Amino acid sequence: MLTPRKIYWPAINLVGPGSVRFVAEEVAKLNLKKALLVTDKVLNENGVVKQITDALDEGGIVYSIFDEVKPNPTTTNVHDGLAVFQKEGCDFIITVGGGSPQDTGSAIGILATNGGRIADYEGVGKSKNKSVPIVAISTTAGTAAEVTINYVITDEARKLKMIMVDPNALPVIAVNDPELMMKKPKGLTAATGLDALTHSIEGYTAKGSFELSDAIAHKSIELIGRYIERAVENGSDLEARSGMGWGSFIAGLCYSNAGLGIVHSMAHQLGGEYDLPHGVANAMLLPFVMEFNMDACPDKFAEIARALGVDTSAATSVEEAAQMAITEVRRISRAVGIPSLRESAFRVEDVEKLAKQALKDACTAANPKPVTKQDIIAIYMKAYEDEAGAAVTQ
Incomplete structure (x- = not known):
């Protein structure tokens, strides 16, 4: 109790059945222009992403979708996603999925404001600037990457998972809606x-x-x-x-x-x-x-x-x-x-x-x-x- 602590978690946390319906309302308060929605093809094809995009459409939130994330996201995933983020003129990120889309979104967000290659940020607190705002929507009860300062990216060349511990990558909004997790295998x-x-x-x-x-x-x-x-x-x-x-x-x-x-x-x-x-x-x-x-x-x-x-x-x-x-x-x-x-x-x-x-x-x-x-x-x-x-x- 005598040791000072820095305690990090997202500013806004939406938790419980149906909480995803509040996402557009909270995003609108941030006065942002366009999101890059980061996910994987399975979630995009099985209707989970549509549950989110329907809510975004209803709330007038503009977005582009990047669904190339692999189960163990790679440096290539990150840099490809960053290219789409920049090409589409996005200024914030919405992640949809388990740890893989969450980690990929964190990495893209750090690169968007800090530049360089993602390998530059391996370790603890390597970035100087806060990520672009991230809205992290979890679809699995597992990694909790949507509420943490950690993200993990695989370096394909070294066959090595790079661990980044960085408060600058913390999402501003985290969503844990169990209705998005129903009927998972x-x-x-x-x-x-x-x-x-x-x-x-x-x-x-x-x-x-x-x-x-x-x-x-x-x-x-x-x-x-x-x-x-x-x-x-x-x-x-x-x-x-x-x-x-x-x-x-x-x-x-x-x-x-x-x-x-x-x-x-x-x-x-x-x-x-x-x-x-x-x-x-x-x-x-x-x-x-x-x-x-x-x-x-x-x-x-x-x-x-x-x-x-x-x-x-x-x-x-x-x-x-x-x-x-x-x-x-x-x-x-x-x-x-x-x-x-x-x-x-x-x-x-x-x-x-x-x-x-x-x-x-x-x-x-x-x-x-x-x-x-x-x-x-x-x-x-x-x-x-x-x-x-x-x-x-x-």
Whole structure:
């Protein structure tokens, strides 16, 4: 409580069923001319984007659409999007989707006001100027990129995910409307849900955690534990979708201000090297990193177990209660169909390279205990040798 804090989140947050209908009203207050709507082809073709553009049309908001974003967005995506932004005379950005469109929009926005190449901004606080205004509309309860100061872009040449931590990239309006998340496939719901759980657990245990981040992380863990299996089982369950939407949203507020840890450092390498979906990569690694970190803050891990709904009253020590959190995360992962690392494209011969890169990742510094390259190698290998994973539910 005696340490001063800078706390970042969007100025306006629209959350809950039907909240997307307020977007045009809020955008009109910003006195902007034309948006670049950044999304992907799937969302543009399946009608999700139309739900947003109908609201924009009704509110008289002018826009052009860029739908070339890849699942793990690349430097090419970013620079192509910037070219469209400039050609169309846009002065703000609307992002529609999960983490990929959100991150791409953040990168385009930073380049529009700072110039250069996106690789120039890898690291912490590298830009000088605020991004053009960004209205970030989430369609998955997972990355929470719509409320954070972080964005991730893949450098195709290096097969490396570049991590940018930059308050200048923070959206001005964030939207989490669970009606946009209805009927998402089970596999996507599971992966993004475990991504959100990773955010809340890593944010709760990160070195940078503090009173506010702890409080909201705890609530996020509780909500995700309560609703993730329901949301995966029935994509039309609006209560479960709403619970996951809130859980993801507040997890983002937590980790954006508290930091993350080596689950993300290691998962970023799996995404960069093998194009593995980010949420799946996090989920594969989460229980093994929890096991590594547990002795740094066993009280918090015991509280994670309780937040997940586990009865720890029979535990004879705080360590035993903490272990229950890991057991429950593994149970949830299996229940929603997360595969094991062995079932992915991971290659044992790459582990030295992946560990070396993970050690340098921007998320590593916030891990609750020090970590070496050999530690990371050991965690990758323990996850690889585990046989408890299950095939992803389609």
